[in-house]
Amino acid sequence: MFRQALEEMKKNEAAALGNLKAKLIIKDDLFSATDENLMKFLYSRRLSVSDTLNLIQNHLKYKNENQNLFRNLSIGDPEIRTALENSLPELLPQKDRQCRTIIVFHANNWDGKISLISIYRALLLCLEFSLQDVHVQNNGFIIIVNWEQFTFQKSTWLSATIIRHMIFGLQECYPAKFLELHFIAPPWYIRAAFNVFKLTFNEEIRENFFTHGRNLSTLHDFVHKEVLPTELGGSMPSYNCAKLIQDIENFCKQVGT
Incomplete structure (x- = not known):
């Protein structure tokens, strides 16, 4: 089904790309108007030219206003x-x-020594790395956040201003499709906070924002355990960051960052 959907998209991509290029006026060194980069933006908006033009405009404004986020993104x-x-x-x-x-955050891994902005920048780099692949551009991302053992004291490190900034940047300014958001065992103070943040989610994420308890069977109804590591009740080995770091090192050398 998904291969068929991608083939259908490919039939329409040349027309969408031509239409986008005819309407696009870029006078900014921060944006690459290559066909490859434009397709990344088009896929993230399901080949809607008007939505893609709006996204590119938001993306440029966001990068210009937040150059510290993207400087040395490596x-x-x-x-x-x-x-x-x-x-x-x-x-x-x-x-x-x-x-x-699938992107996973185990919130209890955060000891406060790493800033929330640095975690956001690490996420942006992972997205840049992943979005080299047209299939990733087309099929999108799901995010799983495991809040088990995330104490009230740690919750004080969560800046509401930065979280809103992250949500806005990822939703409105970045060429990626975020399709589902899953929270595992969020304590009451996290649930209360995200009941407020949820109002800023776009419609798709708001409708696909799911909360699960410590029994992960409901998570596995959405994301099968065959692709999840043992920490999430899956059948895959424990996650090892070394392979990702090596792959991103190679990617950064390739793109010169």
């Missing part, structure tokens, strides 16, 4: 490397049954 940045070494985030090597890429 594995060479010590805080980004430390975040990835602490699996913040994890980028699972296997896709789910719908060919979606």
